Amino acid sequence: MKSYFKFENWWLNVDGFEGLVHSWWNEFEVEGCHDYKLSVKLNMLKKKLKDWSKSVCGELCNMKDSLLKELADxxxxxxxxxxxxxxxxxxxxxxxxxxxxxxxxESRWRQKLIINGEEVKDREAIKVNMIEFYRKLYTESEMWKPSFEYVNCPRISQEEQDWLERPFTEEVLNIIKQCDGDKALGLMATP
Incomplete structure (x- = not known):
């Protein structure tokens, strides 16, 4: 599953962050029309930011441990x-x-605990919202299944059912793979 990108507010507090983003943006070389270049550069920046964030997070944890040890000493x-x-x-x-x-x-965690635009600190409220989110996610909102009114609906024969469930031929499988999920072929068309 592809994860979405989320800008972290705490990045703005890291010294040199804005200059780093500016230098990355300027080092990206992309050819093509303006909207294509923007899209590609944003994706490249997203990858750089994710890698940088993991690295800095690790460094900050190490720095925190080091500072706590120094303070304890x-x-x-x-x-x-x-x-x-x-x-x-x-x-x-x-x-x-x-x-x-x-x-x-704190900024990092606060950003992660916002539900419906409101900061949530109550554990029970977080739990209730999570349960409700998944309940909505996995509940069918449309009544697409036929009701019992259609009991006498015409049915296909066992032979027709077997034909529909037959294995794909290699040709059909290749055509489906070429559709790429966001493309559709016309009637009887091949790519």
Missing amino acids: IDLAQNTRTLSEDELLVRAAVLVELEDLAKNE
């Missing part, structure tokens, strides 16, 4: 002695970096 030292002015500055800088990382992570 400084706090441990503070329990045994008075910290120097330099150590206090390092501790303050670590706390600021951790706060920035926390804001990015």
Whole structure:
């Protein structure tokens, strides 16, 4: 199943993000008409952003772990002695970096917890909305099945049913493959 692309707001908080996107956009070389070039460049940018996001997410997690360890070491030292002015500055800088990382992570999660345009924090509301989403997704909204009124509807014979269920010939299979899912052939036409 193809996943959809979603711009993450926290990307805007990463230093150099806009310049990176600008440089990627300018490095893409595409020939063709304007709408084709735009479409191809957007797809290329989407791939770059997804790869970059995975990489940066991993780096941010490692950075967070590293900063938490550094903070724990400084706090441990503070329990045994008075910290120097330099150590206090390092501790303050670590706390600021951790706060920035926390804001990015919060932004990421907040963006993922929006239902019908509203921020949802209540676990029960999230659960109810998920159940309702899948209930609607897998519930038939149209009454396309025949009702019992059509019990005396003409039926095909077993021979006609067998003919309809026969294996495809290679020629028919090739024609169907050439249809590509969004193309249709005219009556008795071959591509």
